[in-house]
Amino acid sequence: MTTPHPHHGPDELCPEGKRVYQRALRDGHVALQDTTDVASCLIDMSLLHPAAEDPNRLEPVTPSVALQRLLRASEDRIADERRRGQHIADAFESLIRAGSLKAAVTSTAALKILSSKEQTSQTIAEAMAKAGTEALTIQPYRPHLTRRPEVHEAAVARDQAFLDRGARIRALYQHTVRHTPYARARYEQLTGDVEARTLDEVTERLIIIDRTVAFIPASADRSLALEVRHPALIAYFVNTFDRLWHLATPMHPQAVHQPTLNGVTPRQRAIAALLVEGHTDSDIADRLGMNVRTARVHIAKLAATLGSESRAQLGYLIGQSGILDQEA
DSSP, X not given: OOOOOOXXXXXOOOHHHHHXXXXXXXXXXXXXXXXXXXXXXXXXTTSEEEOSSOTTEEEEOOHXXXXXXXXXXXXXXHHHHHHHHHHHHHHHHHHHHHHHHHHHHHHHHHEEEEOSXXXXXHHHHHHHHHOOSEEEEEOOOOTTSOOOXXXXXXXXXXXXXXXHTTOEEEEEEEGGGGGXXXXXXXXXXXXXXXXXXXXXXXXXXEEEETTTEEEEESSTTSSSEEEEOOHHHHHHHHHHHHHHXXXXXEEESSXXXXXXXXXXXXXXXXXXXXXXXXXXXHHHHHHHTOOHHHHHHHHHHHHHHHTOSSHHHHHHHHXXXXXXXXXX
């Protein structure tokens, strides 16, 4: 019983076909009747062709000529596939462009750059004018950045209108704000559901309004800001604020003061923690919301309390004293 010719690709030379082709090359021809099962695929591959004087006899094509024909046919197929691929790409180009535009619009709606302090203030005011539930703010205090009286008055008027609609405001500052005229003036003027708490250090500025829009700095000098409306980012900001709020000490409407432990004040402990981390006086002042001169006064008092005679010795004595392990 004759074994059926196996199925294979148009460019594949099966073992039986190769054997017949080799015999044709050796003998100069093969009889058609002896190659019935493989003749068609060998002819399709241009390896055999009928003799001009006898159609029942198949003559071989020189291998080098056959190879060039097969390679050219392969190249033609590749070119056809490339043209087909380009045609598909052209057909989808407009669809991709439309999809990218929609994604860009969505991204723009979720994140927007505010290119000046004036634009930022105006956008925040507009957001608060439309809101009426809650504003969460983190306001790091910078002594060297003084707010103009008209800007302060506009902010107080904006916040009071917000409170008058039944909303509430919760604000976080550094501890140093407790004794500044800025904080007293602000909270003495506001009436309504407003609370303020303080920490040794806070994050950069953050304003969250009605848990739907947030504002954060987009440059170190705060000349640029980012308006955020992405729900996942808003949820992250709210969670961060809540964690800091629970760690903070009440300042308004009723102030709670941290006690002094072993002659070291809470502010001095905060400075001590930054000293042992290797921060400069300037870094410490900036992070704790005080000027450099005040920071150095506190460092000097801390050194006197611990009996230190040098900066290097102060770091050692802080570690030995255990003041950073004490709980207020």
